[in-house]
Amino acid sequence: MKNKRILKLVGSACMVVVLTLTLVFISGCADGDGEVVYKIGVTQIATHPALDAAREGFIDQMADEGYVDGENVEYILRNAAGDLSVAATIADYFVSENVDLIFSIATDCTQAAAAAVEGTDIPVVFAAVTDPVEIGVADSWEIPGGQVTGASDWADVEAQVKLGMDIYPAERLGVIYNAGEVNSVVQVDELKAVKESLGITEIVEATAATTADVYTAAQSLVGQVDAIWVPSDNTVAVAIDSVVAVCEDNDIPLFGSDVSSIGRGGCISAYGLDYYVNGQTAAELAARILEGEDPGSIAIAMTPMTIIYLCEAAAERMGITIPPEVLATATEVCEE
Amino acid sequence: MLDVVGHLLPFSLYEGLVFGFVAIGVYLTFRVLGFPDLTVDGSFALGGAVAAVLIVKDVNPFLATLAALGAGLCAGLATSLLNTKLRIPALLAGILVMVALYSINLRIMGGANVGLLREVTIFTLTSQFLGLETRIAYQLVVAGVLAIVVFFILNWFLRTEIGLAVRATGDNEQMVRGFGVNTDMTTILGVSISNGLVALGGAVVAQGQKFADVGMGIGMIVMGLAAVIIGEALFRPKGVARLLLAVLGGTFIYRLVISVALRLGMAPGDLKLITAVLVIIALAVPYLQKKVQREWLPPATRW
Numbered sequence: 001m002k003n004k005r006i007l008k009l010v011g012s013a014c015m016v017v018v019l020t021l022t023l024v025f026i027s028g029c030a031d032g033d034g035e036v037v038y039k040i041g042v043t044q045i046a047t048h049p050a051l052d053a054a055r056e057g058f059i060d061q062m063a064d065e066g067y068v069d070g071e072n073v074e075y076i077l078r079n080a081a082g083d084l085s086v087a088a089t090i091a092d093y094f095v096s097e098n099v100d101l102i103f104s105i106a107t108d109c110t111q112a113a114a115a116a117v118e119g120t121d122i123p124v125v126f127a128a129v130t131d132p133v134e135i136g137v138a139d140s141w142e143i144p145g146g147q148v149t150g151a152s153d154w155a156d157v158e159a160q161v162k163l164g165m166d167i168y169p170a171e172r173l174g175v176i177y178n179a180g181e182v183n184s185v186v187q188v189d190e191l192k193a194v195k196e197s198l199g200i201t202e203i204v205e206a207t208a209a210t211t212a213d214v215y216t217a218a219q220s221l222v223g224q225v226d227a228i229w230v231p232s233d234n235t236v237a238v239a240i241d242s243v244v245a246v247c248e249d250n251d252i253p254l255f256g257s258d259v260s261s262i263g264r265g266g267c268i269s270a271y272g273l274d275y276y277v278n279g280q281t282a283a284e285l286a287a288r289i290l291e292g293e294d295p296g297s298i299a300i301a302m303t304p305m306t307i308i309y310l311c312e313a314a315a316e317r318m319g320i321t322i323p324p325e326v327l328a329t330a331t332e333v334c335e336e
Numbered sequence: 337m338l339d340v341v342g343h344l345l346p347f348s349l350y351e352g353l354v355f356g357f358v359a360i361g362v363y364l365t366f367r368v369l370g371f372p373d374l375t376v377d378g379s380f381a382l383g384g385a386v387a388a389v390l391i392v393k394d395v396n397p398f399l400a401t402l403a404a405l406g407a408g409l410c411a412g413l414a415t416s417l418l419n420t421k422l423r424i425p426a427l428l429a430g431i432l433v434m435v436a437l438y439s440i441n442l443r444i445m446g447g448a449n450v451g452l453l454r455e456v457t458i459f460t461l462t463s464q465f466l467g468l469e470t471r472i473a474y475q476l477v478v479a480g481v482l483a484i485v486v487f488f489i490l491n492w493f494l495r496t497e498i499g500l501a502v503r504a505t506g507d508n509e510q511m512v513r514g515f516g517v518n519t520d521m522t523t524i525l526g527v528s529i530s531n532g533l534v535a536l537g538g539a540v541v542a543q544g545q546k547f548a549d550v551g552m553g554i555g556m557i558v559m560g561l562a563a564v565i566i567g568e569a570l571f572r573p574k575g576v577a578r579l580l581l582a583v584l585g586g587t588f589i590y591r592l593v594i595s596v597a598l599r600l601g602m603a604p605g606d607l608k609l610i611t612a613v614l615v616i617i618a619l620a621v622p623y624l625q626k627k628v629q630r631e632w633l634p635p636a637t638r639w
Contacts (some may be wrong), residue, residue, distance in 0.1 A: 084554070088541075088544070091597055108549055112545050136452065146453070181448055209439070
């Protein structure tokens, strides 16, 4: 009987040891400390080209501001791999490490970081957040109030759709998005507000809750619309190929919003900001905070839209041609 | 080092308690009732959504949390009614309600995300009431008190006549029916309570992390199952009280391992691998122990 108990104990102990070893084995060894002045925690909700670009832009710009990785700054980079409960765990870890600043990429990470730093004096700077006031991390755009400020990725929806309408004027415009993404709903609402000035009489919405629904949503628009515009939406971005396929089969011009996630996927046009620039803009604010400014009084920065993307081959496949005067404005064309 | 442990353990304990509600809910359906209920991912977010929306509308946060529990009960009721009254298989009934809850949660929140940063939550109320300044201290107090209340109520309930009937339904439904117990009723009761607990967990988690999101339930069923299996394998509990504690312990270890992995700087893609490895170890260790002791081993079950 006693033997059995001991065996059980030994078994449990073995399990804990194996677990720890597995962790250490998979993650590799922790790096040693150099002479570090600032410690910056970077929390990112998932691996995604736009979010990765924001991170790189931040780190590069920080170096230009005099905060060089490995010299006077130590970065702790963490990624929640899409698990929202892990976002809170990461934020808490940064607070326990007593970092000098948290750079949070995307909405949920920013909310989690803002909650975790309450009661401390750790500032939070965000990127890839569209409306910080709506999600409750800032009191207003001009004076955020708390410990959180950053660079919004608010895109000028009117300019994006206008680019499409300059190529092919549509009276009935279809929109495909996930109603579960705050950012997308904000963009569609903005489009509805400005549709008259763009010569659009009707906005036809098709929503997709998952990537698997995107194809069906696109199909539902066939025959109902003259053209389709896709906002910056993570769900549709993943399944953009299915939208492109439907548009090519039915000669419906497809216009995009964001360049990297939507436009390059096969759209005729896209007009957007570079998330690398978004991260750089955030870094400028972060540098000001590290120099002693109060984050609560630094206005939330807008990221300038710098990329006009046009694709003649896509236009041809969807049965139209891009007017030469519009084509001349392109900063990037597709390579086909 | 001491500082790390001094912070890591209390935080994981807090997470173990709040996510423990989810694990206990999963334990009730999967283990006690033998009802593979996948509503969990939806009812967790439902709890967060209901509590967050009510709190933003200035309802007392304790009432809001209670309302979330009520909403979870309703979600469980829906799943179990689909199963018992319309004879839809348990797995499918759970999936249907989970999918439906996605839309319902969006409607409740009027969007995908509700922020609670400067709102009054059960945590801020408690910190004011007790005069506790440290975040982790009042978080632990709130989570601990809630867990103790839930523990005692469940420990009492599962020993009552109805509670015994619920447990027996999972063991041998035909025999229990032979004793004149309405097994539909016990299934409905068990699944409802389970989802009520999951929603309670969602409500508390949302208030702790200061936001509710329509995607916050994703992966909860996996976490719950992993926690149950780890708890059972590590603590070999016998009896209701120890079982409940083992499930809480399993959740604590699960969250602790995730925290440690994050501290060690694990690559993002590998984070899910941790869960899988953890559960495989928990499942394999009891078997290997028996093998070492040369006990008789039943053939592998393929459920």
